[in-house]
Amino acid sequence: MTARLFAGACLAAMLLSTAPTVSAAPATPATEPLPWRGISLSSAEWGEKLPFPGVHGKDFVYPSVASTAYYQAQGMNLMRIAFRWERLQPVLMGELEPTELARLRAFVDGTTARGLHVLLDPHNYAAYKDVHVGRPEVPIEAFADFWRRLALQFKANPNVQFGLVNEPRNMPTETWADAAQAAIDAIRATGATQLITVPGNGYTGAWSWFERTWYGTPNAEVMGRVRDPLDHMVYEVHQYFDHDGSGGHADCVSPEIGAERLKRFTAWLREHKRRALLGELGGGANPVCEQAVRGALQHLQANADVWTGWLWWAGGPTWGDYFLSLEPTPDGKDKPQMRWLAPFLKPAP
Template sequence: MTLRQLAAASLLALCTQAATAAGPLPWRGISLSSAEWGEKLPFPGIYGKDFVYPSVDSTAYYQAEGMNVMRIAFRWERLQPTLMGEFDAAELARLRAFVDGTSARGLHVLLDPHNYAAYQDQHIGKPEVPIAAFSDFWRRLALQFKDNPKVQFGLVNEPRNMPTEVWAEAAQAAVDAIRATGATNLITLPGNGYTGAWSWFETGWYGTPNAEVMGRVRDPLDHMVFEVHQYLDKDGSGTNAECVSATIGVERLRRFTAWLKANKRRAILGEVGGGANPVCEQAVRGALKHLEDNADVWDGWLWWAGGPTWGDYFLSLEPGADGKDKPQMRWLAPFLKRP
C-alpha cells in the first residue's frame, strides 16, 4: 500500500469513526403527561375524569419509531396522601401497572413526580414540607422499583420558587435515601428555576445560579445525570408555537454543554419541543445535532409531550384520529434508532 493509499484509508477510518460517534444517543424518548393532571382540583380527584395514566399499549407507537424511554408524570400527593405516610394502594397500582407493563416491552421508564419541588403548593424546605419528607418519599419509591433495572428515577419536575441551596440539599438527601435502599438505578437531577439549560448561569430571578450550586450534589455510585429542559420560543416557556430562530436550540444549549465538560458531568435534555413550522424544525434539529456532536457529555433527550388527553395541543406527538404522524415526528426520525 502506497503512502497515499494509506493516508486515504486512514481518512476513511476516521470518517467512519466520526459517523459512528455521531449516531443516536443512548436515551431517546418522550414525556407522557396525563396522570399528573387535575392539580387545581381538590386532591386526589376522580380517576378517569380528572387524570388518567397512559396505556401500556400506547407506548408501542413510540417504540416502533425508535424511542426507548418513556417519562411518566404523576403527582406526589396522589401517591403519598400524607407526608411520611404509606403510599395510596390504588395510585401505586396504577403507576406500577404502567411501569411494569412498559418495561416488559423492553422500554425504560423515567419516573417523574411532576411537582415543581412542592407538595400541595408548599415547597420543600419549608416547615410544612421538610427535606426529610422528600427523602422519605424517595426512599419508599426506590424500594418499590429498585429491582427493575429499566426504571430511572427523576427526582422531581422543574424545581422553582425556592433557594437553589435548599434544592441542592433536598436533592442530595433524596439521592442518599435512594442509594441507602440498595437501588442502583439511574438518577436524573434537575436544577432550580425550571431547570432551564439557558438559565443555568443566570443570577437574580431564581436565586444563586445552578452553575454555582448544583455541582455539589453527588451520587456515591456515579450513576446520576443532570436533567435540563429547553424550549425555543421567546421566553423559553414552551407556550408559544413560534421559535426565536433556526439556531436558537444550539445557542441556548452551548454554554451548559461547556459547563458539563468543565465539570466532568453528564446530562439529558428532559424536555424539548417546538411548534410545527419550518423555523422550529431547524431549531429542534440543530439542538439534537448539538447533543449528538457532544455525546461525551450528553446521554439523550425526551420530547414534550405525549399522552392520551392532549387533543390538538401543538406540542403533542400523539398520532391523530386518522393515525397519521404529527409533523414533528418526521423531524426526530434522523435522531432515532429504529428497532
C-alpha cells in the same frame, strides 16, 4: 413542565445509564443515536387545581401500556411518566397509597416488559400541595422519605430510572441542592442502583443555568456539589426555543436558537466532568422550529461525551390538538414533528 391544557412546557418565561465520566475535549460527533431517546407522557399529574386528589378517569388518567408501542416503533426507548407526589403519598412520611401505586406500577411493569425504560417523574416543582420542600411544613426529610419508599417499590426493575422531581422553583438553589442530595442518599440506602436524573432550580432551563437575576444563586454555582455515591446520575435540563423559553408559543426565535441555548451548559458539563439528559424539548410545527429542534439535537450528538439523550414534550392520551403533542392523529397519522426526530431515533441506513 406543568400538565395544563392551555400552556406549553416549562415556565421559564420568568426570565442514561452510563456513569458521569467525561472527556476534557468534545467527542467525535455521534453517528449513532444517543443512548436515550423518548418522550414525556403527561396526564397522570393533571387535575391538581380541582378538588384533590380528583377522580381517576375523569380528572387524570395514566397512558396505556399499549400506547407506548407507537413510540417504540419510531425508535424511542425511554418513557418519562408524570404523576403527583400527593396522590401517591397522601400523608407526608406516610405509606404510599395502594390504589395509586397500583396504577403507576401497572404502567411501569407493562412498559418495561416491552423492553422500554421508564423515567419516574413526580411532576411537582419540588412542592407538596403547593408548599415547597425545605419549608417547615414540608421538610427535606419528607422528600427523602418519599424517594426511599418509591425506590423500594422499583429497585428490582433495572429498566426504571428515578427523576427526582419536575422543574424545582420558588426556593433557594441551596435548599434544592440539599433536598436533591438527601433524596439521592435515601435512594442509594435502599440498595437501588438505577440511574437518577437531577434537575436544577428555576425550572431547570439549560439557558438559565447561569442566571442570577430571578431564581437565586445560579445552578452553575451550586448544583455541581450534588453527588451520587454510585456515580450514576445525570443532570436533567429542559429547553424550549420560543422567545421566553417557556414552550408556550408555537414560534421559535430563529433556526439557530436550538444549539445556541445549549452551548454554555454543554461547556459547564464538560468543565465539571458531568453528563446530562435533555428532559424536555419541543417546538411548533413550522420550518423555523424544525431547524431549531434539529440544531439542538445535532448539538447533543456532536457532544455525546456529555449528553446522554433527550425527551420530547409531550405525549399522552388527553392532549387533543395541543401543538406539542406527538400522539398520532385519530386517523393514525404522524405529527409533523415526528419526521424531524426520525434521523435522531434510528441509525442511518
